[in-house]
Amino acid sequence: MIILGIETSCDETAASIVSSDRKIRSNIVYSQIEQHAPFGGVVPEIAARAHMDAIDWVIRQAIESANTAFDQLDGVAATCGPGLIGGVLVGAMAGKGIAAALNLPFVAANHLEAHALTARLTNNVEFPYLLLLVSGGHTQFIQVRGLAEYELIGSTMDDALGEAFDKTAKMLGLGFPGGPAVEKMAKKGLIGRFMLPRPLRGRSGADFSFSGLKTAVRHQIEKFSPGTISEKDKADLCAEFQQATVDVIRDRTVNAIEIFREKQGTGGSLVVAGGVAANASIRKALEETALDQGLPFIAPPAGLCTDNGAMIAWLGIERLRMGLTDGLDFKPRPRWPLSELSR
Ligand code: KG4
Ligand code: ZN
16 A cells, blocks of 8 residues: 655645555655744744645655655545644645545544654554654643554643743744754753753653743843853753753653553553654653663654654555545644544
């Protein structure tokens, strides 16, 4: 089975061809970073227009570099939510158009479910597993029992972790996207020079809260008179910020594993997904925590943790194998929690 996957829910226009033998035949990601950078964040209207401009080219590239042709496809999957609706509409309509023209089955992909299943594409992970989904929009522990069998174990009560990285970067003038910039600065910095909180550490449950951490970063920056914060200061602040997130993740993950085991019994693994999973310190913390708790740890390669079309195509394969398809009248949606998925 060969599937075309299309992703346009945020600031990447992406398309990929994946086959059911778990081979990524092509994976084209056109990033709009340059268009959004002057604004320090993703501007929805700019994103929608940029998706419109890029979508045809990106899809054609995905087909050509996979050495395949439209008439070889067995199905089309396109992100239909959650995300910035202007962009979602562009990818969803392109996918539906191709499916209609070629009379192919269509899968309306949930972006979160696609992140959640990526480790099955890259590492052939068996169900059940405990998933930490950490992206710009979400920070959640999910018990993944099977396809479309997801239970929320914990989630952020305010900001997503990626958002906290992005806002920290913005406050420090490090550019956009913030995650990679903060990680790079943190490598040069000293942990412990600045004091930042570890929200919810030591509390029961597996929820997160990052808005207090973000505010604490702002307070530290405000202690400097305007224009006097040096590169060294920024690096030290980034190092402490990243360490705070690592400490919180370790603490929350131990609790999440305990909850997962109460529900699941033995077995399973800890899987990470989403853009923040590209962060090496966070991956290391998760790996060590899983090892401590006697759970295998699986992380897809960083390039497949951030938004891409391969994860959408793979979701299409998983759903088509189960005979789960969607009508061309499926309505794209800005909000679409995993709990609303059915099989
Ligand atoms: O999954 P993703 O590509 O898009 C969403 O669905 O949100 O995640 C993007 C988020 C951004 O907030 C970005 O700053 C963060 O992932 N991110 C990182 C790193 N690379 C990307 N955060 C921390 N460290 C990184 N290396
Ligand atoms: Zn994402």
